[in-house]
Amino acid sequence: MSKKSLILVFSVLLLLCYCGKKGNPVPKGLLSPMLIKDLRGEIRGGLAFLSFTPPEGMEAFRVFRRCGTCGAEFEHLKDVFLSQRGVYTVSSGRIYFYDEGLLPGFVYAYKVVPVRGRFEGPPSNTFSFLFEEPPAPPEELSARFEDGRIRLHWKGKEGVLYNVYRLDRGYPISPLNVEPLIVPLFVDRDVARGRSYTYEVRGVRRGQIDVEGKGRRIVAEPVDTIPPAMPRGVRLEETTEGISLTWSKNEEEDLLGYNVYRVEGPVKRLLNGEPLREERFLDREPPDLRYFSYFVTAIDLSGNESEPSREVIVVREE
Numbered sequence: 001m002s003k004k005s006l007i008l009v010f011s012v013l014l015l016l017c018y019c020g021k022k023g024n025p026v027p028k029g030l031l032s033p034m035l036i037k038d039l040r041g042e043i044r045g046g047l048a049f050l051s052f053t054p055p056e057g058m059e060a061f062r063v064f065r066r067c068g069t070c071g072a073e074f075e076h077l078k079d080v081f082l083s084q085r086g087v088y089t090v091s092s093g094r095i096y097f098y099d100e101g102l103l104p105g106f107v108y109a110y111k112v113v114p115v116r117g118r119f120e121g122p123p124s125n126t127f128s129f130l131f132e133e134p135p136a137p138p139e140e141l142s143a144r145f146e147d148g149r150i151r152l153h154w155k156g157k158e159g160v161l162y163n164v165y166r167l168d169r170g171y172p173i174s175p176l177n178v179e180p181l182i183v184p185l186f187v188d189r190d191v192a193r194g195r196s197y198t199y200e201v202r203g204v205r206r207g208q209i210d211v212e213g214k215g216r217r218i219v220a221e222p223v224d225t226i227p228p229a230m231p232r233g234v235r236l237e238e239t240t241e242g243i244s245l246t247w248s249k250n251e252e253e254d255l256l257g258y259n260v261y262r263v264e265g266p267v268k269r270l271l272n273g274e275p276l277r278e279e280r281f282l283d284r285e286p287p288d289l290r291y292f293s294y295f296v297t298a299i300d301l302s303g304n305e306s307e308p309s310r311e312v313i314v315v316r317e318e
Contacts, residue, residue, distance in 0.1 A: 034058065034114045034121030041110065041127050043211045045202060046134045048099040050110055052124060058082070060115040065099065068107035068128060079115075091173040104133040134213030135160045135203030138184065143199065143220035148254040148301075149189050150220045154201055156184035161204040163212060164188075168197055180204045193301065196221040224302035228252045231279075231296040231309040242284040243314065247296050249279050254301045262286075263293045263311065275299050290316045 034055040041050035054061070060081040064074040080087055080097060089096040102108060109128035114121040140155040152164060161180035165172040166188065177186060191197060200215035233248035245260060257275025261268050264287055271283060286292070295308040 034116060036112055036114055036124035039110065039112055039124040039127045041129065042209050043131070043134060045212060046214045048102055048108065049096060050099065050127065051094045051096045052112055053093060054095050055114050055121065057116055058114045059117065062113040062115060063097070064111050064113070066109040068109050070106070074111065089171060089173060096173060102131045104131055106131055129209050132205070132207055132211050134211050135205050137214055137216040138162065138201050138203055141201055141216050141218050143218050145220065145222045145224055146226045147252060149187050150191050150197060150222060152186045152188070152199055152201065154184045157203065159205065161206070163202050163204055165200045165202070165215065166197060167200060180210070191222050193222045224254065224300060224304060227304035228255055228298035228300050228306045230307040231258060231298050234296050234309045234312050236294060236312045236314065242282050243286045245281045245283070245294055245296070247279050247309065250298045252300060256299050256301050259297045259299060259305065261295050261297070263295070264289060286314070290318065
């Protein structure tokens with residue numbers, strides 16, 4: 001082969017290498033690590049709530065949407081840069097974002113393209129769903145604090161389940177309940193006195209995917225007004241040191257302690273300065289009277305005091 005022929009073949013090979021669609025050159029090995037395979041979604045609060053596991057080194061992602069019922073092609077919906085706070089959420093290694101303004105009865109499909117610098121990765125898997133009319137917010141939502149817990153209740157509706165969210169930790173990714181609730185009742189045990197909590201209850205309807213509607217909110221503050229049960233099993237014994245009192249233990253989780261009272265005719269006297277932590281008390285200076293009695297009350301951390309226990313009476317011989 002002549003020198004001219006070699007030059008001609010080499011030129012043709014160069015042309016073949018550079019023919020095709022124009023675009024940024026993609027370094028070898030870049031596309032595979034930037035592949036998104038787990039795009040999925042659900043309806044939360046009346047919005048399409050989508051998530052995926054981000055590839056390592058991804059700086060942004062492009063969201064494309066198609067209205068399948070409309071017969072349209074995928075259209076660019078928005079770009080999200082990871083440097084922009086507030087437009088996405090990260091939880092358990094997944095990126096969450098939402099889409100709004102969906103119409104009931106339409107099928108929507110989404111795919112995501114990861115971006116790193118000037119380079120775009122391949123499109124993700126396609127996630128699609130039929131958007132159905134979400135349930136309305138629940139009615140007659142109420143909150144009550146009792147025994148160290150906040151108890152939420154609302155009016156249930158046939159065919160609707162419920163999710164309960166707490167909004168004091170930023171936008172909630174998951175509800176407090178593990179599974180949608182059948183009964184219109186939820187008890188939150190992870191609360192502290194002196195703080196207020198905002199809850200949102202949303203209706204859920206089962207389908208191809210769970211369809212969760214907009215919620216109703218309520219603010220609850222742990223102010224306990226319910227007293228403990230009165231102490232039971234109060235017994236007394238006269239000893240050489242004084243009058244010994246014992247009683248059965250109360251089971252309230254927010255129990256602070258007990259008060260012991262001595263009754264001398266019309267006078268009722270509190271014998272302990274601070275609430276007692278143990279179920280016993282020794283009156284070292286009983287009165288020099290023929291008749292007197294004792295009763296015990298329980299007191300909780302909010303200062304609520306129980307009804308008096310049964311009185312135990314001391315009767316001395318003349």
